[in-house]
Amino acid sequence: MVKIKNRYYVVRILGADVEKIRKGAIFAEIMRLGAEMFGDFGFAVLKMSLSIRVQDEDIVVIRIAESGESHFSAILPCIQKFANQPVLLTTIFTGNSMRSCEKRLIRERRAELHAKLAEARGNAAETRKIQQMIRKICGKPARIFEEKLDFKKVLQDSNSTVLQDAVTTTVPITTVTQKSTQGSTVPITTVTQKSTKGSTVIQQSTTTGRLSTVTQKSPTKLTTVTQAPTVTQAPTVEEAKQVDRHYLLKYQLLVCSIMLIASAVSIISTIFALKNLKNAKSALIRLDLSGSRETS
Structure with missing residues (x-):
């Protein structure tokens, strides 16, 4: 079974109302240029593996087989319109898997949100909305333009708030x-x-x-009085290193014990082999002596 290797292109579409462009229009324009530039052979190579995998507003992910990558990379700079709408394409990333393209797409969107957050710094409602969007993407709140929080101060503030609510x-x-x-x-x-x-x-x-x-x-x-909730502090870097050293030491001791057992087994087997060899030699000597006596 032969696995077909594919290449994935992350392309940004620059133009007006690019959100209205459909996948079918992108596919049709690429195939038209392929037939025009490379004839029936280029059309067949692109038709065999070309696919618009993802369309996220102005960014699309296009899949093409390695056999047609040279044709596709030659077609990309020549694309000037989709469905009679003038556009310009810029290649952001080229990868071997959809996972790598997904990571790059998330990174691009996060950078755009950070730029919008810098622009909306004076608007509290807009800033909160953008921070929620960033939190959905990366799972952590955006603290780009905020000061570093003191963990002890946060604990004191939370305890005082709980006591006030008693x-x-x-x-x-x-x-x-x-x-x-x-x-x-x-x-x-x-x-x-x-x-x-x-x-x-x-x-x-x-x-x-x-x-x-x-x-x-x-x-x-x-x-x-309602008791304040207990907060479990995450382990520090030194504690994590100590835990890693502890497990590493255990692993090394285990490996050393296994090696000692293996060496002991090999020594015992060598001793038994030497004993067997000695017995065999003594048996051969006896046979030689008995043979010489019979001949004499």
């Missing part, structure tokens, strides 16, 4: 008792009102005891 409520606790004569048993009803953020819960309980007076407790102030 709920402080006043919970009245009222104990209602029923008057009775001394020594008699009466029911005691305790009404407790608990107030949380956004909800109120009233609990009532009845017990039996001996009371002679009515008591009422004053409201008490309860403060609920």
Whole structure:
């Protein structure tokens, strides 16, 4: 089985309203120029492997086999229009795989977003929007025009914010008792009102005891403090190097132990081989002696 090697071209289209250009128009113009410049042979070579793989606004990724790369590279500078729309093509990148072209395309778009971020530095809404787009591309927030953040300061700010958001409520606790004569048993009803953020819960309980007076407790102030979330700090470079050294030392010890075991096995096998050789020599000597005695 023969694998056909392909080449991928990342090309930028310069012109007005390039987003409206379709893949079919690009393919048709390349094939027309191929037939005009190289005849039926060039048309057949391009037709066999030419494909518009990706079209991302003004950037397209075109695939061509290595057999037709020379024809395609000669056609690219001659393209002046797509569907009667004047354009100009510039080659950004040439690669052997779609993965490499995808990386280059992401790099180009990220550079464009960084340039737009520099232009929209005074507009907060536009800056936030562009930063979100950059975060979607690379997975990290853009901090190009921002100062370096102090990790300890961020932790202190987050802790103070959490403590400010803590709920402080006043919970009245009222104990209602029923008057009775001394020594008699009466029911005691305790009404407790608990107030949380956004909800109120009233609990009532009845017990039996001996009371002679009515008591009422004053409201008490309860403060609920939400504990700040714990932040796990990423390992430093030195810690990572220590871990790498530890695993490297383990690997070296393992390799040394394997080599020692192999050398011990080879020594033992050599000793057994020498013993067998010695036994064989003694056997041959005995045979020679017995043969000489018989002849004599």
